[in-house]
Amino acid sequence: MERLTTAAARNIFYGGSFFFFVVFALLVANSYMQARVMEQTNPISAEAERGKRIWEKKACFDCHTLFGEGARFAPELGRVWFKYGGDRDPAATEDTFKAWFAAQPTGTEGRHQMPQLHLSDADVHDMAVFLRWVAHVDTQNWPPHAPK
């Protein structure tokens, strides 16, 4: 500490911060490109986009997590499409979702409660397509024990 002058400390700070930010930005740019390439095998339909907007407008993330991010009041939904057999029978899975949304709040004693979101059939369909899209994102095998 004694030999380091304030001017040297300042120069190291500015130079270093700039350097690390540039490295970070370049890596993020690379990740961005890879995420766009992913859209070729897992295209984002208008339905998926509308589903994402519902996710945002209903603040689903303020109870649930998606890829582990959000609140921890309710289950992770990144692989919920597979959990209800979406890859085997998409129509049946959508019906399950529809019945699920309609049944809220269940009022079951001691269980965290989900509000009635008043989703139309079209909304539920968009939501299902969105959840199908996220289920096909390569999350480096996270979470452990996820339905595949």
Place this chain on the structure above:
Amino acid sequence: MKYPSQSVALPYFVGALVIFSLQLVFGLVGATMYVAPNLISPDLLPFSVVRMIHTNALIVWLLLGFFGSAYFLIPEEAERDIWSPMLAKVQFWLFFAAAVVAVVGYLFGNYDGRSYLEQPIYIKVGIVIVALMFLLNISMTVLNGRKTVITGILLMGLWGVAIFFLFAFYVPANVVIDKMFWWWVVHLWVEGVWELVMASILAFMLIKLTGVDREVVEKWLYVIIGTALFSGILGTGHHYYWIGAPAYWQWIGTIFSAVEPLPFFAMVLFAFAMVWKGRRDHPNHAALLWSLGCAVTAFFGAGVLGFLHTLAPINYYTHGTQVTAAHGHLAFYGAYAMVNLAMITYAMPPLLGRAPYNQNLNILSFWTMTTGVGLMSAALTFAGVLQTHLERVMGQDYMDVQQQLGLFYWIRLGGGVLAALGLVMFLVAVLVPGRRAIPAGAAFAPAE
């Protein structure tokens, strides 16, 4: 108080404490929903709305505290009055009104966005306008006055806060890209530019409270913020492990975020070294306690609890469990709530033209609140470790695991009640100064 315009900080500090109280009320409601989920109908008040008010109120009151701190300390550093005190007053009421409109809107289902950024678009635009008013005001003050290292770093931090907030407007349809840039607001705030703001406020207070030489403080400051940004920028990678980003982030995030505790450790060393070196016995002992407590609690909350789950092989199991919530609570409290409470404790007596008052009650509030948040984080850590084992290692169902964590959620609620009790003491300690007024500047001479 040396400069009359410093008084614009007063409404900011009072406003911050009002919103802090709101944050705690909704925190208690949310914690109650964990242990008694059938108490309140989710159609009346869903958990999601409680959480968004809890987290948004946190951010708003911390920002109000930062704004107030900047208006209080910049005149003393720049040795001149605020460029436009009127603009500062207008800015306060605009920001406060936007916060009230947002909260009332949330209660009626008017929200749209991502986590922490649920504000409707017009509120987000309002926040940008407020930020521009603020940055114009403080930048003009600094540019026209004495330039110190403290104001330089503070300004850099506050400009960074505004610049990275702009990514709140970028909401791409691709969830992976959306999440990547969402962290440009969230992580580059709290593990980036906010650390600059925190370090400079802490440095200002340590100069005032210990009387230590400015030159010594400045060198420390560069070392602290240097380690903060060198580790913190690429440390963003620890949020990119499992969101659909490439695997290389596991290496980058692990290596760089493992270094993230270092700036917080340096802040502890710095704060205590300054107290030992300084010969000044400032009468505001409570402010010094909050300053030292801030450095120590930030080290445990941000540094230790953060390191606990930042390495990719560990985070694979802990990600998205209550471990994150435990870390979030103690880190935000230690680093950012406490630095604001320290500044408020330090600045209120001169703002009211008094010698330090209600010191014992303030010190008691420090211990009560810190014990409360500590208990809360400890309970959530236990809940998180258990959840990690049962859910992520054993593969049990989410809701089945939640049913087994009840005890820890009750302890968490207890910690919350204790923290709220501490806040009540703090409010009385700083907002009820008593009758005996002492002429400004009579009891303590400013350092330097």
